[in-house]
Structures are given as C-alpha cells and as structure tokens.
Amino acid sequence: MSKYYLNYLDELESEAIYILREVWAQFDNPVILFSGGKDSILVTHLAKKAFYPARIPFALLHVDTGHNFPETIEFRDNLVKELGVKLIVGSVQESINKGRVVEERGKNATRNALQIITLLDTIEEQKIDCAIGGGRRDEEKARAKERFFSHRNDFGEWDPKNQRPELWNLLNGKHFEGEHFRAFPISNWTEMDVWNYIKRENIQIPSLYIAHEREVVWRSNSWIPVSEFLKIEEGEKVEKKMIRFRTLGDITITGGIESEADTLGKIVEEVSAMRKTERGDRSDDKRSETAMEDRKKQGYF
Amino acid sequence: MEINNNQLLRFTTAGSVDDGKSTLIGRLLYDSKSIFEDQLESVSATSAKKGHDGVDLALFTDGLKDEREQGITIDVAYRYFTTPKRKFIIADTPGHIQYTRNMVTGASTANAAVILIDARHGVIEQTKRHSFIASLLNIPHLIVCINKMDLVDYSEDKFNDIIARFEEFSSKLLMKDLRFIPISALDGDNVVNRSNNMEWYQGGTLLNILETIHISSDINKIDARFPVQTVLRPQSEEHRDYRGYAGRVASGIYRVGDEVAVLPSGFTSKIKSINAGENEVEEAYAPMSISMALEDDIDVSRGDMIVRKNNQPEPTQEFDVMLCWLNDEAARPRAKYTIMHTSNEQRAMIQEVIYKIDINTYDRIIDEKELNMNDISRVKIRCTRPLMTDSYRDNRNTGSVILIDEMTNETVAAGMIV
Incomplete structure (x- = not known):
C-alpha cells in the first residue's frame, strides 16, 4: 500500500480542523461551547492545532448550571489561562433570578432543560453567530441527523426535517441577522475514537x-x-x-x-x-x- | 484496542424500506458487535411491543419521531462501526423518489455505495436510479447486494439472472469497480458471516469486501491542489514574521521546496515550510489539514489556490455542470446564485439548461427547461469571475460546486463540473 494515506484518527483530525477553520472564515463571532467534558476539551485541543502558531481565535462559552463538579470549574479556569482565550459564562442561576426560567420541582428536578434559555440568551446578548459544539452523531439518534454546519432560526430552533443538504466538503454558513449556526467538528468521532485520540495526544482531562x-x-x-x-x-x-x-x-x-x-x-x-x-x-x-x-x-x- | 493505522471507509446505502436496507444495516451493526446492551434492550422491548418474533434489526436504525411513526427515513443519518480492520461511516439514505437529494448528499463523500435489490423483484426502476446517482457522483466502488435470497430458495440462476439484467442497463454508466453478493440480511447470510445455504457463491461477504477494497488510490494523488481557507498571522513575539496559509490538501502531494503558483494571481514562489498542527513536516498530501509558508512575500487570501507551477487547473468563467436540484423552489430563469467552489465564492447564473435526464431510462429530455426538486440536468453556468476548476471525473474536490439562493441562503443545487 502507498504511504500516502491517513489512518482513521488522522483523517478525523484533519476533517475537524478543516471545519474549525471554515467556522473562523465564515462567521464574525464564533465561540466554542465549553462544558468541561472530554468532547469540548477535544474540540478546544483541535482548535489549538488548527490555528497554530496563532492563538485560538474563539472565546469559550460555558453555560453554568450552578450545579458543577468543583473539578470542572478548576479545570476550565486553568485551561483558559493556559490558552489565553476569553471565557464567557452564561449563568442559569442568573436566568432564574431574572425570572427568565423557573426551577423544576420534584424528585428528579434538574437544571438541564433550563440551560436552553440561558444558552440562547447568551448567544443573543453576545451577538454570537456560531457556537461550536462537541456533539457526536454516535451519541444519540437525533444527533445522528446533525450537519457539520447546523442552522438555527431566530428562535434558536433546529428543524431536522428541513436541513440544508451538505455535500462534499462545501459548508454553507450563510445566515440572516438574528439566526445562528451550531458547528460540530467531531460529528464523525465515536466515543472510542475520542478516547484513543486523547490517549495518543496525551490530552489533559x-x-x-x-x-x-x-x-x-x-x-x-x-x-x-x-x-x-x-x-x-x-x-x-x-x-x-x-x-x-x-x-x-x-x-x-x-x-x-x-x-x-x-x-x-x-x-x-x-x-x-x-x-x-x-x-x-x-x-x-x-x-x-x-x-x-x-x-x-x-x-x- | 491499540492505536493502529486502520483506514476510514465511508459508504452509502441505497434501497427502499422493502428491500431490507434497515435490516441490512442492523445486521452489519449487530453481527460486528457494534450494538450496546441498552440499545439492544430498547429495541427488544419495541420489537415485543410491535408483536415481532425476536429482535427486529431494522429498529437499530430508527431515527426521529416522524420517521418512527411513518416507518420511513426522512434525512441522511450517519452510523458508525469499527472492526479490527477498518472504521466505517455509513450514510444511511432514504430510497423514496422524493429523496434523491438525500442520496446525492450521502454519495458525495462516499468511497463505496451498497445498492440493495430484492431477489424476488430483481432490477426495478429504483435500482436504475440508485445506480445512476452512484455513477454520476463518481463513487469509486459499487457493491450490489441481492437480498432476500432465502425467499428464492437461494437460487444461483436467479442471482445470475439479476446480474445479467443489471449489466445490461449499467453498460451505459461509468463504473470502475462493480461487485455482486447474494445475501439474506434477515438471516445474516453473507453479510458478516458466510452463508451455508449458497455454497455456489465463491466471493467474499459484504463485510469482508468493505474491509478489503483498495481505497488509498481513490483520492487523486497526481494534481496538487491546495485551496486556501484562511491566513494564519500570529501576533506573538516568537512567530512575528510567520504567515501561514491554512487549508486542506484537496489532491496531490506537496513538498518543502516545491515551486508553486498562487491562483488566480499567477505569482510564483517556493514552499518554505509545511505545518501539521505544531509539527513541521516535509511533505503533505490529501486529505491532510496543514498550513504552508512561502519563500516570497506575496498576496494570498481565502479563495486562492496554491498549485504546482507546472500543473495548473483551468481558470473558467463559463462551464458545463451536471446539476442536481435540491430545493422545493424551482430554479428561476437567469436568477443569480452564490456559487461555492472549494474555499472560493462567486456569483453565478444558470445560462442555459442543455438537457434534463430521465433517471429511470437515462434518456435526455431536451424540451423541458424547468429545474424542480430532484431533477438532474446538464446546464451551462456563467460566473462573475473565473474559478480554478478540474473536471469532477478527475477530481471530486475541485470539480464540485454548490449553488446558494441569495434570497433564502439555502443550498439549492449541487453540481459536478463536466
């Protein structure tokens, strides 16, 4: 076999870097959605590679439910300092205080669904036109339908039945004011790929x-x-x-x-x-x- | 699992619900042990609720709410599995006529297409349609699975009959690598495991073929094409003078020291360094994402293409395209669209519809000029400025374009440069 081919991890890496660079080229104010989980850490690591030796040109946006593992916050703050990027925090507690959302009640009450409002409010306030996420298509059947560049209307909604076709590697990020995009550079990675890559690159988690x-x-x-x-x-x-x-x-x-x-x-x-x-x-x-x-x-x- | 040098193979599947496409994908996932316990539990429960005997493999590919309710696939869904030999991405596309656009989408990045034929019905219109699209999109490998062999008594004659019928019509199409496999997705014959019911078949199982077809030469390694995505200019002390042109090699190989030309300006220079992430490398090839620095200080920006000095694409302002219309809104005569080609973007107009193709008979229709959803046609396109193009047959990356409606921002058409 010729030596001029990439193994699957290198190909996934190359695809993700390509998408991150397209985001930078096509949008005015893109951010990385940073949860402190391994997938968003991976996306941040790939962004570092995509723009080296320049700095990552995206701010990190953390939607903070207030119900954090202390380890996550510590990790986040260290990473932000190391990379020299801007951190934006959207606080669910603040959304509750402002009356934008109401806390769930009952035994299994969580702030999970409340994050949606905080996220969309932050996107609007900060005039973010693309939020880069670590979502993967293998995670869940709705995510299996996601595009690399996924359109959101001015209510922030996703319309899975009416998505823009995405052909070859031509990504269409055109949008009207008030609309935004989600970009998913690691769409094609599986959980196993993520761990193999973290191990190979020795990424801090x-x-x-x-x-x-x-x-x-x-x-x-x-x-x-x-x-x-x-x-x-x-x-x-x-x-x-x-x-x-x-x-x-x-x-x-x-x-x-x-x-x-x-x-x-x-x-x-x-x-x-x-x-x-x-x-x-x-x-x-x-x-x-x-x-x-x-x-x-x-x-x- | 060790980190290894396994390759990634992308394939698309075409066929209707009745051909057993979902069952086939379920079978591939199940027999390659890619199904997790909680997925199996949930599918077993649903199978029981619907009154099926055993596990309904088709349910593994179930998608959105509407799809489950109507028993159809609305949109391309992507599935993943890995064997010790390769990683696979399946673009699972719907087979209904109104969803041609989805098959085109799934096919655009595929190394291989798996086309299903129901052994009882043989070659039908849909088979011709799927084969046409696979050929139009220049998918390098085509695997035709003749399914439900259990319902025709595993008959070799029936199998050979279908092959003969297939070859009859497909002689009009361009196909580089064509194979036929008799299978039963429901029982698992020749999908992952060899069948005991068809000893007359000497070829490999579907998985075996997917694991071994040669895909390294699917990418054009001859014509070096590097579309510039963005320019990297670090403002740091350490890299003050660095100016890197970032992009993904579309085809060919680049080495440090190569004489290159920047298009469309035509200025020439030499490659000073190549970076893959933090590492400096001596050479780069498709589909690597790299950044490249040149010896001379010339003006390069997004949309430009860096090529070898002695191997340049054609700068063309007016060209013929095989166009697939993807939008509910028909094409407006002489309307302007944004055309995207590699990292370049211009305005374009459909000057002329030369002919439309009846994808069931492959006949040319010359008296119809309206382009509706799912129509495939040959058109003449004129751009405001030249694009650096190759023919799609030679180069999938530099021979493909999309059209975007400036009123709606939607991607309305996909084109392959003739």
Whole structure:
C-alpha cells in the first residue's frame, strides 16, 4: 500500500480542523461551547492545532448550571489561562433570578432543560453567530441527523426535517441577522475514537474521568455523586465507591460507573469492552424516547 | 484496542424500506458487535411491543419521531462501526423518489455505495436510479447486494439472472469497480458471516469486501491542489514574521521546496515550510489539514489556490455542470446564485439548461427547461469571475460546486463540473 494515506484518527483530525477553520472564515463571532467534558476539551485541543502558531481565535462559552463538579470549574479556569482565550459564562442561576426560567420541582428536578434559555440568551446578548459544539452523531439518534454546519432560526430552533443538504466538503454558513449556526467538528468521532485520540495526544482531562473514591447513591441504575445539590431520598444509602464518569454534565444527573481504570490506557481498554452507551447513565436522556430530539429542536446543545 | 493505522471507509446505502436496507444495516451493526446492551434492550422491548418474533434489526436504525411513526427515513443519518480492520461511516439514505437529494448528499463523500435489490423483484426502476446517482457522483466502488435470497430458495440462476439484467442497463454508466453478493440480511447470510445455504457463491461477504477494497488510490494523488481557507498571522513575539496559509490538501502531494503558483494571481514562489498542527513536516498530501509558508512575500487570501507551477487547473468563467436540484423552489430563469467552489465564492447564473435526464431510462429530455426538486440536468453556468476548476471525473474536490439562493441562503443545487 502507498504511504500516502491517513489512518482513521488522522483523517478525523484533519476533517475537524478543516471545519474549525471554515467556522473562523465564515462567521464574525464564533465561540466554542465549553462544558468541561472530554468532547469540548477535544474540540478546544483541535482548535489549538488548527490555528497554530496563532492563538485560538474563539472565546469559550460555558453555560453554568450552578450545579458543577468543583473539578470542572478548576479545570476550565486553568485551561483558559493556559490558552489565553476569553471565557464567557452564561449563568442559569442568573436566568432564574431574572425570572427568565423557573426551577423544576420534584424528585428528579434538574437544571438541564433550563440551560436552553440561558444558552440562547447568551448567544443573543453576545451577538454570537456560531457556537461550536462537541456533539457526536454516535451519541444519540437525533444527533445522528446533525450537519457539520447546523442552522438555527431566530428562535434558536433546529428543524431536522428541513436541513440544508451538505455535500462534499462545501459548508454553507450563510445566515440572516438574528439566526445562528451550531458547528460540530467531531460529528464523525465515536466515543472510542475520542478516547484513543486523547490517549495518543496525551490530552489533559479532568480527574473525574479517572477512577477515584467518591460518596455516591444508587439511583436510576447509576451512581449519582453526593453533593450539596443532591436531596437524599428515603431508602437511599450513601456509599463510598471507586467510580469514574463517562460523560460530565450537571452534577445532579451525571451518573458514574464503578471502575478501577486509573490511567488513560486502562480507560481505553475499559471503554472498548463496554457494553452500554455512554449516555445510558444520563438521566436527562431517559425521560422519554425522544428526550434529546425534543430538547434539540428547542435549541439545546 | 491499540492505536493502529486502520483506514476510514465511508459508504452509502441505497434501497427502499422493502428491500431490507434497515435490516441490512442492523445486521452489519449487530453481527460486528457494534450494538450496546441498552440499545439492544430498547429495541427488544419495541420489537415485543410491535408483536415481532425476536429482535427486529431494522429498529437499530430508527431515527426521529416522524420517521418512527411513518416507518420511513426522512434525512441522511450517519452510523458508525469499527472492526479490527477498518472504521466505517455509513450514510444511511432514504430510497423514496422524493429523496434523491438525500442520496446525492450521502454519495458525495462516499468511497463505496451498497445498492440493495430484492431477489424476488430483481432490477426495478429504483435500482436504475440508485445506480445512476452512484455513477454520476463518481463513487469509486459499487457493491450490489441481492437480498432476500432465502425467499428464492437461494437460487444461483436467479442471482445470475439479476446480474445479467443489471449489466445490461449499467453498460451505459461509468463504473470502475462493480461487485455482486447474494445475501439474506434477515438471516445474516453473507453479510458478516458466510452463508451455508449458497455454497455456489465463491466471493467474499459484504463485510469482508468493505474491509478489503483498495481505497488509498481513490483520492487523486497526481494534481496538487491546495485551496486556501484562511491566513494564519500570529501576533506573538516568537512567530512575528510567520504567515501561514491554512487549508486542506484537496489532491496531490506537496513538498518543502516545491515551486508553486498562487491562483488566480499567477505569482510564483517556493514552499518554505509545511505545518501539521505544531509539527513541521516535509511533505503533505490529501486529505491532510496543514498550513504552508512561502519563500516570497506575496498576496494570498481565502479563495486562492496554491498549485504546482507546472500543473495548473483551468481558470473558467463559463462551464458545463451536471446539476442536481435540491430545493422545493424551482430554479428561476437567469436568477443569480452564490456559487461555492472549494474555499472560493462567486456569483453565478444558470445560462442555459442543455438537457434534463430521465433517471429511470437515462434518456435526455431536451424540451423541458424547468429545474424542480430532484431533477438532474446538464446546464451551462456563467460566473462573475473565473474559478480554478478540474473536471469532477478527475477530481471530486475541485470539480464540485454548490449553488446558494441569495434570497433564502439555502443550498439549492449541487453540481459536478463536466
């Protein structure tokens, strides 16, 4: 075989860099949606490569539910300092205080859906015309339909039945004032690809992804971390377990798995043997068959 | 899994619900062990609720709410699986006539197309349509799966019959690499595992073929084309004088020291350095994303193309395109559109509809001039300024364009330069 071909990780990397550069070329005020999770860390890492030796030309936008893992915030602040980029924080607490949203009630109340309003408000206030996300098509069936450049109308809504066709590598980011785009440079990566790449590039990730001892309760088939925001129900028992997280989100709904994987190598091994999807431990997706689709249509990540 | 040098293969699947396309994809995912427990549980539960025996494999590809309700696929959906030999991306496209645009979309980046034929019905209009699009989009490898062999008693005669019928009409099309496989997606014969019911078939299984077809030479390695996406100018102390031209190599190979020309200005220079991320490299080839610095201080910006001095594309202002119309709104006569070609953007006008193609018979229709959704036609396009083009047959990246409606910003047509 000729030596002039790329292996699959290099090809995915090249595709993502191409998309990030198109975003920069076609939009006036693009940002990276930064959650502190591995996918948005990966996108940030790829942006660093795409513009080297220049600085990343995007600000990071963090939609802060107020229900954070302290480790996530620490990681975020260190990364922002290291890269010398601007950080924009959209605060769900502020949206609540301003009366833009009302806190959910009940046992499984979360601030997950409230983020949509905070995100869209921030996009509008900051005049952001493209928000780059770490969404992947393998995550969920609604996400499987996403374009690289995904149009949002002036209400921030996604119309999956009426998307612009995306051919070859020609990306159409044209939009009217008030509309915006979401760009998904790692659309074609799977969870396994992400971990293999993180390992290969030795990318720093929050310690939460690595097995550690933590106080947790068993709820909806996963280990929910004990925090000041968690209401322990009757019959629930706080236990100490070696766990790690496969995805990171709002601390009240992100379930961990029992694991001994305390290095990147062991995580890659564990993920490749995994028989459950990573969002299987996210209670936000379990609410209904179309939970993600419904939220995405309204403007979710 | 170790980090390895496995390649990525993108393929598209075409066929209607009745051909068993969803079942085939479900079978590929299931037998290659790409289905997770929670997905299996959810699909098993739905299968039981619908009264199916066992697991309905087609449900693995179920998508949006409307699609589940109507049992159809509305839009291209992408699926992923990996084997020890390759990573695969499936562009799962709907087979209904009104969704030609989706198949064109899915086919535009594919290395291979898998076309399904129901063994009981043989070659039908849809087969001809799918084959035409695969050929029009210049997909390098075409794999025809003759499905539901279990319903025709695994008959070799039936299989050969269908091949003969297929070759009869496809002789009018340009196909580089064409293969036929008898399968049963429902039972799994010749999809991932070899069939015990068709010993007369000596070829590989579908997965085996997908894992082994030679794709390294699908990309044009001869004509070096580098469309500039953006210019990198770091404002830091350390790299004060650096000016890098960032882009993705569309085709060919570039080496440090190569004599290059910048189009359309025509200024020449030499490649001073090539960067892939933080690393300096000696050479770059398609489809690498790189940045390139030149020896001389010349004016280069987005939309320009850096090529070898002695191998240049044609600057063309007026050219013929095979055009697929993708929008509900018909083309407006002599209307202006934005044309996107590599990183370049101009205004363009459809000057003339030369002919339309009946994609069922491949006949040319010369007396119809209106372009409606899903129409494929040969048109003459005129741009405000020249584009640096190659023919689509020679180069998929520099031979393709899209048209954008300036009123709606929608992508209304896809074109392949003749």
